Amino acid sequence: MxxxxxxxxxxxxxxxxxxxxxxxxxxxxxxxxxxxxxxxxxxxxxxxxxxxxxxxxxxxxxxxxxxxxxxxxxxxxxxxxxxAEAEDPKPVRDALLLRVRAAGVVGAGGLDAELRRHLALHREQLAEYEAIGKRDFPPERDAEQDRLRRLVLRGGIGLESFWISWLDEALTEIEEIGGGRA
Amino acid sequence: MxxxxxxxxxxxxxxxxxxxxxxxxxxxxxxxxxxxxxxxxxxxxxxxxxxxxxxxxxxxxxxxxxxxxxxxxxxxxxxxxxxAEAEDPKPVRDALLLRVRAAGVVGAGGLDAELRRHLALHREQLAEYEAIGKRDFPPERDAEQDRLRRLVLRGGIGLESFWISWLDEALTEIEEIGGGRA
DNA sequence: CTCGGTTATGCAACTCGTTGCAAAAGGGTC
DNA sequence: GACCCTTTTGCAACGAGTTGCATAACCGAG
Missing domain, CATH: 1.10.10.10 (Winged helix-like DNA-binding domain superfamily/Winged helix DNA-binding domain)
Structure with a gap:
């Protein structure tokens, strides 16, 4: 709603x-x-x-x-x-995490390509957020609205950064596993 | 799907x-x-x-x-x-970030309580993930399936950690703003 | 002046997820 | 053995989001 x-x-x-x-x-x-x-x-x-x-x-x-x-x-x-309304955070629903879990059962064949693709997408998005930060929120603007919008932007940046580092880790892990099998 | x-x-x-x-x-x-x-x-x-x-x-x-x-x-x-199928990451849809943005327009009255509530929820969830890690994935289990499930779990841990640190930051910011007004 | 592309608004049908409720079987209790 | 609680499965209606398409005005090119 x-x-x-x-x-x-x-x-x-x-x-x-x-x-x-x-x-x-x-x-x-x-x-x-x-x-x-x-x-x-x-x-x-x-x-x-x-x-x-x-x-x-x-x-x-x-x-x-x-x-x-x-x-x-x-x-x-x-x-x-x-x-001011209370609303619980929506439970996560992430298809990529699900794919990794499924890979534990049927093998990770082809999943690495998808991980790399997502990594690229998240890097792009992060770059875009950082550009917006520079363009729209120079440090001298400091009204309440600017501070809050900057806060939201930092949320987006943090999320993308998280995914990038998790995907890096995931790729390493999957290469190790695949290397041991192939 | x-x-x-x-x-x-x-x-x-x-x-x-x-x-x-x-x-x-x-x-x-x-x-x-x-x-x-x-x-x-x-x-x-x-x-x-x-x-x-x-x-x-x-x-x-x-x-x-x-x-x-x-x-x-x-x-x-x-x-x-x-x-192995390709599927783009779903665009973010987060009501809390939206509330912060809306607060930039109508003021942040009452939002701090909601932020604190979410902070507590995310801390709980993080604790639960860490308990699962200790209980279900002791380091000696190292089959492919265990490694991938641990990877997924680290995803959850990373996400919760991100929210916790963002919410901390958000609370600081909003207290500063509110302090300057009240 | 009419043809085609762009801007702008909108309808209809569909899928997915949510909520509230119902119904069948089993087990315990008095 | 009648009653009630729990377990397990399921229907129906609704709401939000998605997709494909339709319609109308405007604008430039020939």
Whole structure:
């Protein structure tokens, strides 16, 4: 139930149309709450119906015509309440860890290539995060919002760093095992 | 599409009934691929229909009566093929990071309690993983399967450790901000 | 001025996971 | 032996996310 709040956050940062939101989700918010344009349009409709956001009056309501939304006071209140809500961390569901476990039963044939591929992907993502850090958060910007966004970014960086080091370790391990067999 | 393979892996490690599987998912496999008993029963039905597993002949097929399954050769082949399949890492979707970002817009009121709660949960989980490591994987066991399961466990440990250190950092940051305002 | 590409919004169908509940069998207790 | 609790299996409905496609406006090229 977090998608509506992801959208409220994005709109509170800057009023946008559905497509603009989609693009921002591809770049920024989507790094920790991804969503497709479909989900976004559907949710914008629901949020408008509930009176949490509204279409800016300038935008006519025809199809194919850009429609900008902004957050209403009720939406801001909803978001404020949600921030303090308790929600347990979702249990991990990671197919790669599962593959390694399955490899213990049927052998690790071909898994090393997949591990290397993931390693490359995570290195890319880490590089992107670090570029964003340099570009968007120079140390002189220090408002509350900047500090919190930097904190979230450090979360992303930490996660990617973890995966990179685990994948390194995994590759070493699997090469050793494979070497002993082949 | 990994649930069937999670079940195949579990059954290959040891033939089980639906309820036993449910319990093993709560303890072991479920740490990185969680599933409810509902999903498991449904999937057992599908896997049997496809001829990848079968009910052990001893078990009569009535409701409320235990029914044990084992993996058939076709199931093992399917699992072997799946291990080498390519699958991109799923984009992160983390409500807590989203809350921190939202706090940048509407203020961090009450969020610190939630961060502390998560910190405690992750510390618990880490302790559990470390206990499992000591109990199930003493260093003298060194078969391929043991090494790979230990590798997966180290993944879990690394993830929990990452969250613990990020949450520590986040709490410090938010206390500083809050201190400057109150 | 019409044709094709781009921008923008949206519907419908599907899969996967979740939640609440029901039903059959077995075992213990009074 | 009637009652109730536990174990085990299962159905049905729902909600969130995904995929494929449709529709409408706009804009530039020829």
């Amino acid at each position: 977090s998608l509506p709040h992801a959208i409220l956050t994005a709109l509170a940062e800057k009023p946008s149309s559905g497509l603009e939101l989609t693009r921002r989700f591809d770049k920024s918010i989507g790094y920790f709450w991804s969503a497709t344009h479909q989900q976004i349009y559907r949710e914008l409709g629901r949020l408008e119906e509930k009176g949490l956001i509204r279409a800016l009056p300038s935008a006519r309501p025809t199809r194919g015509q850009k429609k900008e939304y902004e957050v209403l006071p009720a939406g801001r209140a909803e978001l404020t309440a949600w921030v | 990994s649930l069937p393979h999670a079940i195949l892996t579990a059954l290959a490690e040891k033939p089980s009934s639906g309820l036993e599987l449910t319990r093993r998912f709560d303890k072991s496999i479920g740490y990185f691929w969680s599933a409810t008993h509902q999903q498991i029963y449904r999937e057992l039905g599908r896997l049997e229909e496809k001829g990848l597993i079968r009910a052990l002949p001893s078990a009569r097929p009535t409701r409320g009566q235990k029914k044990e399954y084992e993996v058939l050769p076709a199931g093992r082949a399917e699992l072997t093929a799946w291990v």
